[in-house]
Amino acid sequence: MKPDRSFVEAQPPGRRPSAPPGRWPRRLGWRLALGFGLLVGLMLLALSLAVWQIRTVTALTERFATHDMQRLLRVQALSLTTEGAGNALLQLMNAPREQRVPMYGDVDERNRRIDGMVAALQGQLDEPAQEQILLQLSAARATYFDAFIATVDQIEADDPAAAMHAYVQQVKPAMAELLRLSNALVNRERERVEQEVQLAQQRFEELTFAVLLLSALAVVLAGVLALRTTRSVLVPMRQLEDVARRIAAGDYQPPALASSSEEIDRVGQALGAMTGAIAQREQEIERLAFRDPLTGLPNRTYLLKQDDATVVPARSLMLFDLARLKAINETLGFATGDLLIQEVARRAQAVLATLAAADDNVPLPPAPPLLAHVSGGIFALLCCQAGRAPLERLQQRLSQAMAQPVQCSGQGVDLSLTFGLAEAPTDQAAPVVTLLRNAEVALDAAKRAAQGCAWYNSAQEAARLSHLGLLSDLRLALAESQLQMWLQPKFCLQTGRAVGAEALVRWQHPQRGFVSPAEFVPFAEQTGAITGVTDWMLAHALRTLQDWQPRWPGLSISVNVSTRDLQDASFGQRVQSALQHYGVDPTRLRLEIVESGLMHDAQSSIALLHSLRDMGVQLSIDDFGTGYSSLAYLQQLPVSELKIDRSFVTDLADKPASQQLVKTMIEMGHGLGLLVTAEGVETVAERDTLKCLGCDVMQGYLGSRPLFGAALQTWLDTLETTAALA
Ligand code: C2E
Ligand code: CA
Ligand code: CA
Numbered sequence: 001m002k003p004d005r006s007f008v009e010a011q012p013p014g015r016r017p018s019a020p021p022g023r024w025p026r027r028l029g030w031r032l033a034l035g036f037g038l039l040v041g042l043m044l045l046a047l048s049l050a051v052w053q054i055r056t057v058t059a060l061t062e063r064f065a066t067h068d069m070q071r072l073l074r075v076q077a078l079s080l081t082t083e084g085a086g087n088a089l090l091q092l093m094n095a096p097r098e099q100r101v102p103m104y105g106d107v108d109e110r111n112r113r114i115d116g117m118v119a120a121l122q123g124q125l126d127e128p129a130q131e132q133i134l135l136q137l138s139a140a141r142a143t144y145f146d147a148f149i150a151t152v153d154q155i156e157a158d159d160p161a162a163a164m165h166a167y168v169q170q171v172k173p174a175m176a177e178l179l180r181l182s183n184a185l186v187n188r189e190r191e192r193v194e195q196e197v198q199l200a201q202q203r204f205e206e207l208t209f210a211v212l213l214l215s216a217l218a219v220v221l222a223g224v225l226a227l228r229t230t231r232s233v234l235v236p237m238r239q240l241e242d243v244a245r246r247i248a249a250g251d252y253q254p255p256a257l258a259s260s261s262e263e264i265d266r267v268g269q270a271l272g273a274m275t276g277a278i279a280q281r282e283q284e285i286e287r288l289a290f291r292d293p294l295t296g297l298p299n300r301t302y303l304l305k306q307d308d309a310t311v312v313p314a315r316s317l318m319l320f321d322l323a324r325l326k327a328i329n330e331t332l333g334f335a336t337g338d339l340l341i342q343e344v345a346r347r348a349q350a351v352l353a354t355l356a357a358a359d360d361n362v363p364l365p366p367a368p369p370l371l372a373h374v375s376g377g378i379f380a381l382l383c384c385q386a387g388r389a390p391l392e393r394l395q396q397r398l399s400q401a402m403a404q405p406v407q408c409s410g411q412g413v414d415l416s417l418t419f420g421l422a423e424a425p426t427d428q429a430a431p432v433v434t435l436l437r438n439a440e441v442a443l444d445a446a447k448r449a450a451q452g453c454a455w456y457n458s459a460q461e462a463a464r465l466s467h468l469g470l471l472s473d474l475r476l477a478l479a480e481s482q483l484q485m486w487l488q489p490k491f492c493l494q495t496g497r498a499v500g501a502e503a504l505v506r507w508q509h510p511q512r513g514f515v516s517p518a519e520f521v522p523f524a525e526q527t528g529a530i531t532g533v534t535d536w537m538l539a540h541a542l543r544t545l546q547d548w549q550p551r552w553p554g555l556s557i558s559v560n561v562s563t564r565d566l567q568d569a570s571f572g573q574r575v576q577s578a579l580q581h582y583g584v585d586p587t588r589l590r591l592e593i594v595e596s597g598l599m600h601d602a603q604s605s606i607a608l609l610h611s612l613r614d615m616g617v618q619l620s621i622d623d624f625g626t627g628y629s630s631l632a633y634l635q636q637l638p639v640s641e642l643k644i645d646r647s648f649v650t651d652l653a654d655k656p657a658s659q660q661l662v663k664t665m666i667e668m669g670h671g672l673g674l675l676v677t678a679e680g681v682e683t684v685a686e687r688d689t690l691k692c693l694g695c696d697v698m699q700g701y702l703g704s705r706p707l708f709g710a711a712l713q714t715w716l717d718t719l720e721t722t723a724a725l726a
Helices: 006-010 028-094 097-121 128-156 160-248 262-290 300-304 325-332 334-353 388-401 432-448 458-480 517-527 530-548 563-567 571-582 602-615 656-671 684-693 709-725
Strands: 316-322 370-375 378-383 406-408 411-413 417-423 453-455 483-492 498-509 513-515 556-560 589-594 618-624 641-644 675-678 697-699
Touching: 028 097, 028 128, 028 160, 028 262, 097 128, 128 160, 160 262, 262 300, 300 370, 300 378, 300 432, 316 334, 316 388, 316 432, 325 334, 325 656, 334 370, 334 378, 334 388, 334 406, 378 388, 378 432, 388 417, 411 656, 417 432, 432 453, 432 458, 458 498, 458 517, 458 530, 483 530, 483 709, 498 517, 498 530, 513 517, 517 530, 530 556, 530 563, 530 571, 530 589, 556 618, 563 602, 571 589, 571 602, 602 618, 641 656, 656 675, 656 684
Parallel strands: 417 453, 498 556, 556 589, 589 618, 618 641, 641 675, 675 697
Antiparallel strands: 316 378, 316 417, 370 378, 406 411, 483 498, 483 697, 498 513
């Protein structure tokens, strides 16, 4: 995961990616409006042109019908009427007098109509040429009229020869001229109408062409518009789709959209903001997943990821555990515990920070060691330097850095660390998970051996592996009496007198020799084989108590009870029948339970403890301070003794902070009405300090090592003597 915030900051809100310059507006909406507006405009133009064309054609047709045709007809009528007037004159000449009178009426009528027609045509003709012809026509009409009158005069004078002469000489040419002119007018008018029609046709064609052109233009424009719009939407859409796919694949680079539209830009910006937010959130998730919130250090998960993440392979790993954290949580509160963890983290970081500057002779590591908070009070330091020396140097520096006690609400608390170290095979890298596991084994071994520090070795591994073989051997051991019960005496701190002993199992393995209970007990607990050991120890302890009854009736024996026994509903029954079998006073038997043993199935375990207590058996909390329960919880338990773990006692005299802690434990124990025993007392100074702090009972090498056989008998005899002297 590569969270990248840079682009979120790099693009201030409102800034838009630059687009290709041009007249084209940047907003898609504007573009669409403009494009479609243009299209609608063109269509409207084409439509109005078509309408105009129709109207023009209609007007032309109307004019042609009402005006031009009428004029043409009128001109044609003029020519016909003129011709008719000439013919009437010829008939007049040949007719007898009595027939001529009505004929004059007809001739006059025709002449009047000719005059009317000429008058009507005047002012109606558009062309000057036609006007000219009309003028000539009027003049010819006058000439014809004069000739007509002259001819009529000769007819009335009954001079047919003169009349004919006048007709031939005057009327005929005048009429011919009149006809010529009227025909010219008709022809001209016909030509004009034809021209008009041709012109109208031409204009109609032109308009049709314009409408077609506009329509074609609109179609082309619509096509271009559709293409451009589609492209300006589809191309960025495809890019957006790619961006979305990239985001889905975890790539949070800012999307680079080659868009020319504002809307797409805005979508791009929103996408940019979204990727930024996702990257930020992912970073936060990563922080939560890989960081320990208390110390801010990388956590175990992060540590285990280092194989894939780092370029420089891991060569060694150190685990260090803040000792007695649980007890500190119990007595001084979780806030103090947290404070100590934070302080360890702070000091460890300070050590790493000064690493390079500290020693010029020491070569710098290829990559700085990685400090992680694994769990509770456990930290890990992953190194990529080969060999033991660098890690051991670091371990020493860390120990030195923790020397100064931490001040918590007015009292100093020691920061004591236990180290487990593991290295990869020579010249090889090892998976972090392996190093971590090995370091855990080493840390475990260091704690068991009560050492400050231990390197992982194959013997520890072999010990682990041999457990499997031990399991079947243990069953045999029980059957063949390879086990021994050793007794470690306990003394009253005030009087120095023995109060009892703790029964500790020993195993003399026929092949492996002595096998430490620290080695096989935890394993036997896991497999359940421990219940056999408990029964065996219980029987031997009760038989010893039976033996002691006459001479040492005041001594009790403590037997260690495992978690497995507490989960066994029949355990109470087992104890009861053993007690009955040996006829021992139950108050002389103590059962030591580890507080963690109660956590699995608290209610039934507590019920079991109550039934034991009801039998009269005394119960002790073993290894107090190393478990997980709270004192408030222990208060509910029917126990009568609190055994403070060895780790609190070691060097107690020199550690004021530990003294404070132990004092609090003792006071709390007394507050609950419990007898307080200190384990692992080795020195006089430790004993005296415990006595000062008000502790009741001590157990440890100073008083006596665990005893067996003759040594035990000797001690018991001394005890009798001492008791007798006392
Ligand atoms: P524990 O119950 O805390 O027993 C005390 C252990 O501390 C014993 O180790 C004892 O030898 C050792 N010890 C006593 N005084 C001193 C001292 O002054 N200094 C030092 N350094 N050590 C001291 P041991 O016998 O090796 O037993 C180890 C653990 O094995 C016991 O711790 C107990 O948890 C378990 N264990 C021993 N016997 C039995 C048993 O019969 N049944 C069960 N369930 N567990 C047992
Ligand atoms: Ca014990
Ligand atoms: Ca113990």
